Amino acid sequence: MRRTLKALIFAALALVLSAPAHLLADTVTYNLTLTPSAGSLYGGTGSITLDGAPLTSGISDYTVSNSKLLDVSFQIDGQTFDLAGADGNTLVRFLNGQLNDITFSEMIGNSPNRYTFHSTSGYAFYYNDGQAASYGTFRAALSGTSPVPEPSSLALLATGILGGSGELYRRLRLARASAL
Numbered sequence: 001m002r003r004t005l006k007a008l009i010f011a012a013l014a015l016v017l018s019a020p021a022h023l024l025a026d027t028v029t030y031n032l033t034l035t036p037s038a039g040s041l042y043g044g045t046g047s048i049t050l051d052g053a054p055l056t057s058g059i060s061d062y063t064v065s066n067s068k069l070l071d072v073s074f075q076i077d078g079q080t081f082d083l084a085g086a087d088g089n090t091l092v093r094f095l096n097g098q099l100n101d102i103t104f105s106e107m108i109g110n111s112p113n114r115y116t117f118h119s120t121s122g123y124a125f126y127y128n129d130g131q132a133a134s135y136g137t138f139r140a141a142l143s144g145t146s147p148v149p150e151p152s153s154l155a156l157l158a159t160g161i162l163g164g165s166g167e168l169y170r171r172l173r174l175a176r177a178s179a180l
Contacts, residue, residue, distance in 0.1 A: 027070060028053050029143040030099065034076060034123055040134040042125050044076030047143070048102070054094035062092040072104055076125050077134075081106045099140040 032046035049071040054060035062069040064083070069092055072083040083090060085106045093101040125134040 026053070027051060030140045031143045032074070033139045033141075034074070034136055035139070036134055036136040040136055042077040042127075042134040043136055044074060046072070046074035046076075046138075048072050048092055048140075050092065054097050056097040058096065059100075060094040060097075062094075063089060065089070072102075074104075077127065079108055081108070102138075 027049055029047055029049045032048065034044045034046065036043040048062075048069070050062050051068045051070055054062075069083070069090060072086065072090055072092070074081045081104070085108070087105045087107060089103070091101065091103040092099070093103075123136055123138055126132070127134070
């Protein structure tokens with residue numbers, strides 16, 4: 001009986017401790033819709049892919065330098081802007097689990113069309129060497145299902161195994177005491 005109990009406890013601990021570190025955070029993708037304001041010409045779509053879901057309270061920053069920003073891509077006016085061509089430090093910020101800010105800039109071509117995505121819920125697309133611009137708002141929607149927090153699931157399973165082991169030990173001990 002004690003061997004069985006020890007084996008169950010060891011199995012529960014091994015299950016939790018052997019969980020790979022990459023299970024701590026799944027990738028999360030948000031699809032973006034860019035809607036031009038009145039008088040502006042260009043809207044589009046985009047997406048951001050993050051290493052892990054944002055915190056539900058406080059600030060969550062995703063950048064290339066902290067290895068949490070995996071991809072950024074926008075399509076506007078038939079042009080694609082992505083993280084590989086970004087100028088400066090791209091930042092995606094969440095506040096209390098909600099997308100709060102995206103700072104992104106990229107120039108394309110010799111008479112550069114420039115795409116700037118900055119401040120809460122707004123974007124600006126400059127074209128013809130910055131002589132004209134299109135402004136608008138963006139909306140973000142989580143793509144697919146939310147990530148499953150695997151280590152939490154494994155910890156819950158281990159807790160159940162430990163609780164079951166304790167109950168088994170208690171019942172067997174009572175059964176042995178009543179048999180005497």
